[in-house]
Amino acid sequence: MSTRYAVILAAGKGTRMKSKLYKVLHQVCGKPMIRHVVDEIGQARFSKVFVIVGHGAEDVRSCVRNDADCILQKEQLGTAHAVLQASEQLGGLDGTTIVLYGDTPLITHETVEKLIDFQEKEHAAAAVLTARLEDPAGYGRIIRSATGSLEKIVEDKDATDEEKKVKEINTGIYSFNNRLLFKLLSKVGNNNAQGEYYLPDVIGLLVKASEKVLAYPTERFEETVGVNDRVQLAAAEKYMRMRINRKHMEQGVTLIDPETTYLSAECSIGGDTIIYPGTVIKGDTNIGSGCVIGPHTEITNCTIGSDTQIDQSVLEDSWIGDDVQIGPFAHIRPLSRIHNQAKIGNFVEVKKSEVGERSKASHLTYLGDATLGADVNMGCGTITVNYDGKNKFATIIGDGAFIGCNANLVAPVTIGTGAFVAAGSTITESVNADALAIARSRQTNKENYALKLNYRTNN
Numbered sequence: 279m280s281t282r283y284a285v286i287l288a289a290g291k292g293t294r295m296k297s298k299l300y301k302v303l304h305q306v307c308g309k310p311m312i313r314h315v316v317d318e319i320g321q322a323r324f325s326k327v328f329v330i331v332g333h334g335a336e337d338v339r340s341c342v343r344n345d346a347d348c349i350l351q352k353e354q355l356g357t358a359h360a361v362l363q364a365s366e367q368l369g370g371l372d373g374t375t376i377v378l379y380g381d382t383p384l385i386t387h388e389t390v391e392k393l394i395d396f397q398e399k400e401h402a403a404a405a406v407l408t409a410r411l412e413d414p415a416g417y418g419r420i421i422r423s424a425t426g427s428l429e430k431i432v433e434d435k436d437a438t439d440e441e442k443k444v445k446e447i448n449t450g451i452y453s454f455n456n457r458l459l460f461k462l463l464s465k466v467g468n469n470n471a472q473g474e475y476y477l478p479d480v481i482g483l484l485v486k487a488s489e490k491v492l493a494y495p496t497e498r499f500e501e502t503v504g505v506n507d508r509v510q511l512a513a514a515e516k517y518m519r520m521r522i523n524r525k526h527m528e529q530g531v532t533l534i535d536p537e538t539t540y541l542s543a544e545c546s547i548g549g550d551t552i553i554y555p556g557t558v559i560k561g562d563t564n565i566g567s568g569c570v571i572g573p574h575t576e577i578t579n580c581t582i583g584s585d586t587q588i589d590q591s592v593l594e595d596s597w598i599g600d601d602v603q604i605g606p607f608a609h610i611r612p613l614s615r616i617h618n619q620a621k622i623g624n625f626v627e628v629k630k631s632e633v634g635e636r637s638k639a640s641h642l643t644y645l646g647d648a649t650l651g652a653d654v655n656m657g658c659g660t661i662t663v664n665y666d667g668k669n670k671f672a673t674i675i676g677d678g679a680f681i682g683c684n685a686n687l688v689a690p691v692t693i694g695t696g697a698f699v700a701a702g703s704t705i706t707e708s709v710n711a712d713a714l715a716i717a718r719s720r721q722t723n724k725e726n727y728a729l730k731l732n733y734r735t736n737n
């Protein structure tokens with residue numbers, strides 16, 4: 279096997295996206311397109327991977343991190359010009375160079391490796407991955423000679439009516455003999471409809487130089503979709519979603535309706551977890567086994583244990599233990615930790631709070647900056663009053679404490695272990711362990727007074 283290099287082009291602005299965000303940073307299933315390509319390439323054996331950056335260079339660089347070497351293309355004069363920027367690093371080296379575009383997020387390393395193996399086995403100067411599309415509009419067309427051999431690639435904008443009818447397209451993924459690639463790159467001109475230096479022209483030049491150049495049609499044409507606008511972005515998203523969903527199903531996760539289940543590219547889910555429709559799992563979320571999630575649930579960057587149930591709720595940047603029940607209609611905000619067997623019920627909001635094992639806030643509660651021990655019971659309508667308009671204050675509640683319905687705990691305040699707060703109390707002072715706190719005015723009943731109010735209607 280020869281030494282293998284990869285060059286990923288990602289310098290274009292992506293005018294057709296009509297966006298402030300540079301094209302390759304647009305996300306597919308929650309991951310920037312360029313990261314999809316870099317991650318896939320990372321799974322193949324390349325000695326060096328280069329990314330050509332230009333528009334948004336700094337943002338693209340930080341997205342690529344240390345997983346490839348970035349090379350700046352100051353002016354974007356075309357895809358051939360982009361590859362030429364790597365001549366200092368690659369020009370004159372023996373080996374094979376794969377070139378692909380950062381706006382092709384669905385490509386897999388298997389397909390890329392097949393292409394290289396094919397080119398090397400055939401001892402070809404280059405091999406182009408091609409696909410047959412019902413609607414080839416926008417893509418470069420593969421022009422073959424009368425005998426069927428590859429002759430050249432013609433861009434959509436330069437194609438004659440006859441050439442436009444060709445359904446075999448250039449996917450933009452090529453495997454080159456590295457020396458020949460750099461030898462011919464500098465010979466590419468820009469006398470075409472867009473006044474750009476086209477990388478596909480290298481193919482025609484190699485053919486003219488009597489080098490062996492082959493087309494390698496892929497069966498998996500869906501992988502090669504290039505994203506130039508939002509319509510193609512949505513198509514890529516849909517395809518990637520089904521790929522991710524299939525992977526999880528194959529690994530033992532039940533998706534009641536894969537069509538309406540949105541799982542991020544990075545998330546992990548344990549076996550026998552069941553996901554109901556309308557569930558969106560975002561970012562770096564890890565879910566254990568045997569959970570029931572959804573319907574209509576949004577989870578972002580959370581770690582969730584096993585056997586936990588989350589129904590119609592929103593969770594962000596939090597840690598949830600095993601056998602926890604959340605929802606329906608709960609909101610778990612960042613930096614919360616909900617321990618094993620706890621229960622967060624309907625219309626409960628938890629913010630930056632810790633809820634101990636088996637503790638319950640079953641209905642209509644707000645927990646902000648609170649730390650609850652184990653076996654705490656938060657009655658219906660309880661509120662930790664954590665904000666005075668300027669600062670946030672903490673509430674600490676000991677193991678086994680019982681907070682009656684509609685109590686306000688005005689922070690900073692500590693409720694001791696096993697303490698009992700009477701319903702309707704507004705607690706402004708800490709309560710010792712095992713004490714009872716009542717903070718409300720006594721009730722007065724005035725007999726027959728209601729008759730005097732004469733509020734009843736005359737029926």
Ligand code: UD1
Nearest residue numbers: 287288289290354355356357360380381417418448450504
């Ligand atoms: C390109 C191919 C076309 C192919 C299609 C497949 C050329 C001229 N055409 O067309 O044959 O069918 O991809 O999707 O290559 N880029 C740079 N620097 C530049 C110009 C572009 O880095 O100066 C990058 C872009 O960021 C993008 C990629 O190269 O990631 C492709 O450029 P784009 O303008 O999208 O080419 P297409 O018109 O799609």
Ligand code: CA
Nearest residue numbers: 381504505506
């Ligand atoms: Ca493109």
